[in-house]
Amino acid sequence: MPEHFHLNTPLLESVGMSKRLGSTVYMKMENSQPSGSFKIRGVGHLCQQLARKSKGVVCASGGNAGMAAAYAARKMGVPATIVVPSSSPQLVVQRLQDQGATVRISGKVWDDANAEALRLAETEGLTFVPPFNHPLLWEGHASMITEVSASLGAGVKPGAVLLSVGGGGLLCGVVQGLKDAGWMDVPVIAMETVGADCFNAAIKAGKVVTLEDITSEATCLGAKTVCQRAFDYSQSGEVTIVSELVTDQEALHAVQTFLDEERVLVEMACGAALAAVYSGLIPRLQDEGRLPALRGPLLVIVCGGGSVNVQQLSILKQKLQS
Known part of the structure; x- marks a missing residue:
């Protein structure tokens, strides 16, 4: 049996996103995992x-x-x-x-x-x-930051990590990976869509809460309650976590732009993170003083997703653009 089932995924520079942001953007291509996601x-x-x-x-x-x-x-x-x-x-x-x-x-x-x-x-x-809610999962997910560290080489670290949050497993794994790499000063931008926003709702309430329903089309982000560990990280101050929301329309637009520019189709859940770049959210967070100026490349976790194809994309377009 193999030592593990995941691949060491490519870390690619995105010319399109770098141009938009005005600083280097690297993509961790978790969409290329054998199961389609991180x-x-x-x-x-x-x-x-x-x-x-x-x-x-x-x-x-x-x-x-x-x-x-x-x-x-x-x-x-x-x-x-x-x-x-x-x-x-x-x-x-x-x-x-x-x-x-x-x-x-x-x-x-x-x-x-x-x-x-x-x-x-x-x-x-x-x-x-x-x-999403188990220490062994977080331990496994942390390996992507270990790989990024090896790819970037000695002395280089990301200016921030951008990712999507559903139940919080990826967030917990990334924070654990940042700890392992000694990168606890690297802020994390945690993105959700409106209507699948259990993490943001917990931060606003000051405690873990359960959403009444999932109303977003990003159904893969659709946990009604975020895991306790993710919420604890947001409160502990050991790592800066900026929680933000985008609309389904912004997430879908990001999916389409990413498909055009990077020739890769990802699902809406992943589009939530990409939308932070494509909708101009990152400079806005910096202007508001919620995110420091990037001292290194922005690392985008392209979490992937198997619940999308061209037909599914056109169904989403009809639903969201009507």
Whole structure:
């Protein structure tokens, strides 16, 4: 069995984004992972630690964590059951089945599907794979910052890290990676869409809160409650985390611009981070004194995503531009 299931992904300079921002932008291309997103880092690590002798794994996911769990299970020769909410595109269900997973549809949003996954883990003796809330996941995700550090070379560090937040697993992994690299003075810009903004809502409330519903089309950001660790990082002061929101329209525009300029199609959840560059948000944060001047390149985590294709993109355009 391989040492791990993820790839060391390319770190590419974006000429288009650098030109817009007026300083160098590097993209960590997590869309090129075998499961389509960064999730394979943490999920693969967790499965290798916990599921080697398992009867099977079960994961609730609107897409990417499920794809990672299905991929890791297939590589390990272990059955996978993925529980998806009814909001998941048929494309996702098909891709999960192509990985050999059994797909069950349960509830309207991720939280409903997760309750069913926990029940199956209990009743069928399966290994539960959480999509974002587990230290082994964060440990796995931290590897992307280790790779960035090696790619940038000695003495170079990012001016800031830009990423999307759903349940907070990527954020926790990146912060852990920054700690490991001795980069705790590098601020993190944490992006969500309006209507899938559990992290921003928690920061505003001063405690972890649960959203009533997910109203954003960025369904892969669709956790109603952020993980406690992500919220704790936002309060601890050990790393600067700037939480911001963009509209679905801005996230979709970012997806389209990224496709035109970088020839890569990513999902709306990833578009939320890209929109910080394309909508001019970063200079605005600097003008407001919420983000310091960048002392190094901006590192964008292109988290990827398997729930998008050209047809899905045109459906989103019709929905959001009407």
